[in-house]
Amino acid sequence: MSSIDAPQSEAAVRDRAAHQAYAAGRQVIVRLSDVERTYRVHDETVHALRGINLDIYAGEYVSIMGPSGSGKSTLFNMIGGLDQPTRGGVTVHGIRIADLTRPQQARLRNRCIGYIFQTYNLIPVMTALQNVALPLLLGGREMKQAQDRAAELLASVGLEQRLHHRPDELSGGQQQRVAIARSFANDPSIILADEPTGNLDTHTGEQIIENLSEMSRRHGVTIISATHDHKMLYVSDRVVTIRDGRADRIELRSELDIRVGRIGEEDRS
Ligand SMILES: Nc1ncnc2c1ncn2[C@@H]1O[C@H](COP(=O)(O)OP(=O)(O)OP(=O)(O)O)[C@@H](O)[C@H]1O
Numbered sequence: 532m533s534s535i536d537a538p539q540s541e542a543a544v545r546d547r548a549a550h551q552a553y554a555a556g557r558q559v560i561v562r563l564s565d566v567e568r569t570y571r572v573h574d575e576t577v578h579a580l581r582g583i584n585l586d587i588y589a590g591e592y593v594s595i596m597g598p599s600g601s602g603k604s605t606l607f608n609m610i611g612g613l614d615q616p617t618r619g620g621v622t623v624h625g626i627r628i629a630d631l632t633r634p635q636q637a638r639l640r641n642r643c644i645g646y647i648f649q650t651y652n653l654i655p656v657m658t659a660l661q662n663v664a665l666p667l668l669l670g671g672r673e674m675k676q677a678q679d680r681a682a683e684l685l686a687s688v689g690l691e692q693r694l695h696h697r698p699d700e701l702s703g704g705q706q707q708r709v710a711i712a713r714s715f716a717n718d719p720s721i722i723l724a725d726e727p728t729g730n731l732d733t734h735t736g737e738q739i740i741e742n743l744s745e746m747s748r749r750h751g752v753t754i755i756s757a758t759h760d761h762k763m764l765y766v767s768d769r770v771v772t773i774r775d776g777r778a779d780r781i782e783l784r785s786e787l788d789i790r791v792g793r794i795g796e797e798d799r800s
């Protein structure tokens with residue numbers, strides 16, 4: 532190694548040690564191993580993910596940042612088992628998703644994963660209450676129990692007055708909150724939140740982020756949340772920056788503190 536490299540290497544060694552200390556004793560809940568995803572569109576090949584290696588630990592709050600088109604939603608689809616990698620593999624709770632049958636994948640999603648889709652994916656002909664009750668019914672709850680729990684979840688996101696509205700009778704932000712309530716339904720161990728505050732005003736967005744953060748702190752739920760918004764980073768244990776289908780940078784909260792001062796304050800000044 533040349534002497535020119537030395538100062539950078541020292542910092543790299545320090546960073547690696549900090550990351551190793553962070554990982555020590557933690558349980559891996561999601562592992563992405565060399566995940567590639569290419570799409571063929573007409574004669575063109577689109578490289579949405581170009582080899583992502585990432586371990587996510589039980590109970591942590593990970594924010595995924597990156598420009599539009601960098602591969603965030605594709606990554607979520609891989610973790611949620613909605614799409615398969617072209618190369619590489621994904622394990623959730625130590626189980627390789629590709630080894631599961633479709634019904635087993637659906638069961639894993641229903642029991643363990645709460646998915647907040649970027650485009651909500653609510654069922655248009657169902658009311659808010661029915662949308663939130665559905666995963667509970669699919670998970671085996673009785674109708675009355677499912678409805679009571681759904682009403683409680685909707686109240687927790689401020690929608691107690693909108694239980695019987697269909698998605699087209701709700702604003703974008705309200706639909707997003709129904710999707711958030713639905714993701715909490717079966718007490719998942721992992722929540723995949725694809726831009727959960729994208730359509731919310733700052734105050735409501737912060738409330739939702741606080742909700743997610745509390746689930747992680749109090750109940751040990753692992754939160755994986757894509758965001759464009761620096762204001763929403765302050766709850767993160769780690770921030771992964773995706774660029775052009777690669778995990779470009781992984782930062783610990785302590786490193787973010789150094790980079791942006793107090794996280795969450797930078798856009799407010
Ligand atoms: N089904 C598909 N067929 C072809 N190309 C796709 C498909 N899905 C995604 N892509 C491409 O893969 C790349 C990554 O898309 P992705 O939706 O993961 O980005 P993103 O980071 O979530 O963006 P945004 O911040 O806008 O939501 C983009 O270039 C997109 O055009």
Ligand SMILES: [Mg+2]
Binds near residue numbers: 603605725
């Ligand atoms: Mg996206």
